[in-house]
Amino acid sequence: MTLSKTDRESNNLAALRLMLAALGDKAYDTKLFDSTEAQFAAVILRTTWEELVRENYVDRVTATQYRLSPKGWLTALEASGVVQSEMFMRRVGRILALLKKHVDGRKDSAFIPFQSLVLGSGEPEGFLFNIIDSRASTTLNSGRIGAKWHDNQKGRLVFIPVDFNLEPTDIASSLTAEHLRKIEELEEDRAQFHCPHCDSRMIGGGQQDFPEYHCIVTYEEYACGMVTADGEEDHPCPFGPNWPTPEEFDLRSENHGTFWTCYCHPKTARARTISGIQEYGDTREEAESKARAAVAPKKKGPLR
Numbered sequence: 482m483t484l485s486k487t488d489r490e491s492n493n494l495a496a497l498r499l500m501l502a503a504l505g506d507k508a509y510d511t512k513l514f515d516s517t518e519a520q521f522a523a524v525i526l527r528t529t530w531e532e533l534v535r536e537n538y539v540d541r542v543t544a545t546q547y548r549l550s551p552k553g554w555l556t557a558l559e560a561s562g563v564v565q566s567e568m569f570m571r572r573v574g575r576i577l578a579l580l581k582k583h584v585d586g587r588k589d590s591a592f593i594p595f596q597s598l599v600l601g602s603g604e605p606e607g608f609l610f611n612i613i614d615s616r617a618s619t620t621l622n623s624g625r626i627g628a629k630w631h632d633n634q635k636g637r638l639v640f641i642p643v644d645f646n647l648e649p650t651d652i653a654s655s656l657t658a659e660h661l662r663k664i665e666e667l668e669e670d671r672a673q674f675h676c677p678h679c680d681s682r683m684i685g686g687g688q689q690d691f692p693e694y695h696c697i698v699t700y701e702e703y704a705c706g707m708v709t710a711d712g713e714e715d716h717p718c719p720f721g722p723n724w725p726t727p728e729e730f731d732l733r734s735e736n737h738g739t740f741w742t743c744y745c746h747p748k749t750a751r752a753r754t755i756s757g758i759q760e761y762g763d764t765r766e767e768a769e770s771k772a773r774a775a776v777a778p779k780k781k782g783p784l785r
């Protein structure tokens with residue numbers, strides 16, 4: 482039996498609506514749908530599951546089990562008309578007001594544990610998860626990034642930008658798969674101008690001509706200190722994997738009468754990319770401990 486394109490599309494939408502109804506307020510990344518279960522088997526064709534996987538609406542988890550992707554959840558919301566309901570808008574409005582409260586009167590963006598948002602909102606954890614995870618609060622017209630997981634700490638820590646200010650009416654238009662696709666494009670563009678390890682901004686760049694080698698090298702410098710030459714790390718990001726370990730340096734201290742200097746001599750090629758570090762102190766111990774801290778890889782804390 483061969484189905485027309487229209488029939489296939491309507492079966493796809495029926496499947497998404499059915500999954501949304503079964504999902505309720507649970508998080509879409511943990512709720513599995515079994516294609517052999519009667520309620521699904523009766524309605525959803527085998528080829529529909531295949532098409533939904535191919536089009537990235539669902540992920541296949543086991544041979545017969547599937548779960549909705551962010552795109553699938555958003556499309557299901559559109560297809561079922563839930564987004565337009567007054568009840569839905571009220572719930573989303575409450576969540577937006579809560580997110581906004583966390584940055585009101587602040588100078589900086591906020592990082593809030595997801596669980597404390599759950600407690601504060603009174604909404605089911607899964608519903609709140611879906612709203613954050615689907616990036617529903619990013620406004621594209623102003624290019625502003627909305628609330629999102631911090632550093633891919635999905636379900637743990639939520640980043641709320643300092644200028645977060647969104648009305649519930651903005652949300653109805655943003656809860657679409659098309660919106661999500663645009664956000665993903667925007668972030669891809671943005672990633673080109675940020676350090677891939679720590680997300681620091683690019684602060685400078687330029688080209689240098691090496692006539693003796695007949696080549697022109699493009700340099701980019703980032704706020705974290707990373708410098709790339711034609712995309713390769715010339716000076717590594719202290720948060721990235723190319724930063725050396727303290728064991729890759731020989732620490733040598735010298736007494737200058739009233740103070741000590743500790744020099745970090747690189748022992749490996751990787752360590753040589755950050756050579757030239759020296760620290761001072763009133764005592765040898767002080768100079769050495771400052772030098773060890775200066776060459777240690779940095780860990781990114783949520784409240785940096």
Ligand SMILES: [Zn+2]
Pocket residue numbers: 676677678679680681703705706707718719720721
């Ligand atoms: Zn960096």
